[in-house]
Amino acid sequence: MTAWGALPMLAVMLPVVGMVLALPLGARGAERLTLALLPVGIVLAIGTAAAVQAAGAPVVHLLGHWAPPLGLALRADGLAAAMLVTAALVVAAVALFARADFGTAAGATETRAAFAFWPLLLALWGAINLAVVATDLFTLYVALELLTFAAMPMVCLSGTRATLEAALRYLMFALLGSVLYLLGIAFIYAGYGTLDVVLLAGRARADLPTHVAVALMTAGLLAKTALLPLHLWLPPAHAGAPPAASAILSALVVKGSFVILVRLWFGVMPGLAAPMAAQVLGGLGAAAILLGSVAALRQERLKLLVAYSTVAQIGYLFLMVPLLVAAPGDEAYAARAWTGGVLQAVSHAFAKAAMFLAAGLIAARIGQDRIAGLAGAARLLPVPVLAFGLAGLSLMGVPPSGGFAAKWLLLTSAIEAGQWGWALVILAGGLLTGGYVYRVMAAALTGDGTQPALRRPDKRETIVLALAVVSVVLGLLPLAAFGLVQVGRLDLAP
Amino acid sequence: MMVDALLAAAILAVALATVAARGTFTATALFIGYGLLLAFAWVRLGAMDVALTEAAIGAGLSGALLLGAAARMRPHRVALDRAPGRAMTAAIGLGCAGVTAALAAAILLLPDPALSLAPQVAAQIGTTGLGNPVAAVLMSFRAVDTLLESAVLVLAVIAAWSLAPKGGWGGPPGLVQPQAQGGPLALLARLLPPVGILVAVHILWIGKDAPGGKFQAAAILAAMWMLAWMAGRTAAPPVSARWLRLVVAAGPALFIAIGLLGWLAEGAFLAYPPGLALPIIMVVEIVLTASIAVALALLVIGPPGRRA
Numbered sequence: 001m002t003a004w005g006a007l008p009m010l011a012v013m014l015p016v017v018g019m020v021l022a023l024p025l026g027a028r029g030a031e032r033l034t035l036a037l038l039p040v041g042i043v044l045a046i047g048t049a050a051a052v053q054a055a056g057a058p059v060v061h062l063l064g065h066w067a068p069p070l071g072l073a074l075r076a077d078g079l080a081a082a083m084l085v086t087a088a089l090v091v092a093a094v095a096l097f098a099r100a101d102f103g104t105a106a107g108a109t110e111t112r113a114a115f116a117f118w119p120l121l122l123a124l125w126g127a128i129n130l131a132v133v134a135t136d137l138f139t140l141y142v143a144l145e146l147l148t149f150a151a152m153p154m155v156c157l158s159g160t161r162a163t164l165e166a167a168l169r170y171l172m173f174a175l176l177g178s179v180l181y182l183l184g185i186a187f188i189y190a191g192y193g194t195l196d197v198v199l200l201a202g203r204a205r206a207d208l209p210t211h212v213a214v215a216l217m218t219a220g221l222l223a224k225t226a227l228l229p230l231h232l233w234l235p236p237a238h239a240g241a242p243p244a245a246s247a248i249l250s251a252l253v254v255k256g257s258f259v260i261l262v263r264l265w266f267g268v269m270p271g272l273a274a275p276m277a278a279q280v281l282g283g284l285g286a287a288a289i290l291l292g293s294v295a296a297l298r299q300e301r302l303k304l305l306v307a308y309s310t311v312a313q314i315g316y317l318f319l320m321v322p323l324l325v326a327a328p329g330d331e332a333y334a335a336r337a338w339t340g341g342v343l344q345a346v347s348h349a350f351a352k353a354a355m356f357l358a359a360g361l362i363a364a365r366i367g368q369d370r371i372a373g374l375a376g377a378a379r380l381l382p383v384p385v386l387a388f389g390l391a392g393l394s395l396m397g398v399p400p401s402g403g404f405a406a407k408w409l410l411l412t413s414a415i416e417a418g419q420w421g422w423a424l425v426i427l428a429g430g431l432l433t434g435g436y437v438y439r440v441m442a443a444a445l446t447g448d449g450t451q452p453a454l455r456r457p458d459k460r461e462t463i464v465l466a467l468a469v470v471s472v473v474l475g476l477l478p479l480a481a482f483g484l485v486q487v488g489r490l491d492l493a494p
Numbered sequence: 495m496m497v498d499a500l501l502a503a504a505i506l507a508v509a510l511a512t513v514a515a516r517g518t519f520t521a522t523a524l525f526i527g528y529g530l531l532l533a534f535a536w537v538r539l540g541a542m543d544v545a546l547t548e549a550a551i552g553a554g555l556s557g558a559l560l561l562g563a564a565a566r567m568r569p570h571r572v573a574l575d576r577a578p579g580r581a582m583t584a585a586i587g588l589g590c591a592g593v594t595a596a597l598a599a600a601i602l603l604l605p606d607p608a609l610s611l612a613p614q615v616a617a618q619i620g621t622t623g624l625g626n627p628v629a630a631v632l633m634s635f636r637a638v639d640t641l642l643e644s645a646v647l648v649l650a651v652i653a654a655w656s657l658a659p660k661g662g663w664g665g666p667p668g669l670v671q672p673q674a675q676g677g678p679l680a681l682l683a684r685l686l687p688p689v690g691i692l693v694a695v696h697i698l699w700i701g702k703d704a705p706g707g708k709f710q711a712a713a714i715l716a717a718m719w720m721l722a723w724m725a726g727r728t729a730a731p732p733v734s735a736r737w738l739r740l741v742v743a744a745g746p747a748l749f750i751a752i753g754l755l756g757w758l759a760e761g762a763f764l765a766y767p768p769g770l771a772l773p774i775i776m777v778v779e780i781v782l783t784a785s786i787a788v789a790l791a792l793l794v795i796g797p798p799g800r801r802a
Contacts, residue, residue: 024743064635069611212597
């Protein structure tokens, strides 16, 4: 139990209580409740980050005063704090954006989509927060359940046949992932008598049951994170959902299972060096970067292009794994690879949310989302097109964006570790990303030969631009500011 | 030993038959049988709480849910994916065999006797006032997991309702049931609910000291409600009914409120004041039972249908 330990606990419970109350409140009440909770959630997340930074150590809350292994703890370290702040800001932006699509005017009757959207959004927020601060592998499973059961209906909010099929396919992958993860948990408990990540870190043995357990859980989490070749569910699901839902799904939901994977690999079993397995994960990440980017280049529809771009950007996250496993006991080196991975997760969250929301505004205004039909879009919608471009810079890794800092850190770590292959993949991925972002920008910037139509200013444009600007400005932060994400890294903890 | 071997063989056989069955109804019937056999296995392992839950939720409610889904699917043609080729089938078979071998080897290599937190639970259970160690884990030591799972049930109702087809919003959930005139269903719908409610209350109350508790009690209550609904004796309330939504949300909301009060008064979320743990836990259990029962029934009944 540490001072300010209640902050992460409140950050988890706030959206959960909102989700529960949203049901009796109905669509309009739930919308207003969500908007009221947003500033509180942001304050809690920033407060947690400040507490972690000030203490230089994780803040911990023991639930019911019971300490693990008997009880459960919530523990915010630097990674958790960074993800809490990211989630709070992205959820806030998406909620403000979504009022136009899922808002309910006073006196209007409740609609199905509006009824469902707000509690689902709150549930996703709570699930992400729980996934980054829980330390018990079973509590993390509950977080994954919340995440899946909130994300799946988000995919098919529009109720069309295609989105229902996409949602069902997502559910199959996600449930398979849950089953594998749960099976792994059973082995861990039988082998160690505890499921607490912090306690397990000191006890993990390199025996067969442990390896089987970690392999099962890793496979399950990869299915949920959509790492190639388990990405098949992602493009139709993320491209078919309404823009606000796509933004949350691509920006945050796939990161929840990724953070759990990081806890498993570098929390539970840092001692069990598995260089071969780490190389395999890195290889899958590299394949995702290259194949995902090529697939994005070939898409006809804007939202599918953005969805395939997510497949590729998830690949970068996994480059962190072989780089960290290769850490030759060099603290500065490990810190760089770690910061690169976390920064990639954070900057991609902002950039991808901006991209999906911009794509949504563009598609809504010109009535379709074929890339070939984007001519004149920049004149009609200069702000969303600008936001799309800025977010694209961050995904490409052009300085001074957040994506640049992330990819630069990964690149230099790869070179330092002598793993040149990853460096080449990062560079090639950047070029390919530039290619597909250029395709969209070039199409949008061509005139369509007609008289300029009237611009319709839309308050939502500001939200989209703000997200894109954040994804760029992250790169301007001095590297010292990223000391936060090092706090409480389990493989560093004494 | 003989009994256990037979039971294990039967579980495997029924599991195989469930997977191999071609018809959805056959597969569902076998799945229910499989759940009941599993419940027996838990009894043999001395895990009465798990056995009760498996029978009530694993076999009973999941079975009803699957039967309902099968009935909804029957009028529609189901598109079957093309069967994988011979090489693919062989590869899948090899992969499954490899995973099975790894699992089997890992199970044989686990420490024996298995590591367990049971002694620690036994040492600390006095502080909760409960006699049933499972209840103590669920409501005190790992109470936040239970709390979050109860919130997952609220989310599940919202998710199920979000699948309502166009034009169905606001009406009663599920398909309209014709009133059963005579026959076993009508008789059971009159006879069973009073008995079932009594049994559920008993299971809820003894849950503090013996196997039982809110999930099992709620599953029985939900079954009784569904029985009356299936016989057409009671209509499901519309999804827009405020009281219905309040009942579903009440249990988790109260649990969270208790947790936050624990934080304010005792300094930790879900900490119970000394001496008051048992009454607080029982109040939460009772309200949660009502919420879980309604949520489970609503999940089986399904989303609102298309209005004519």
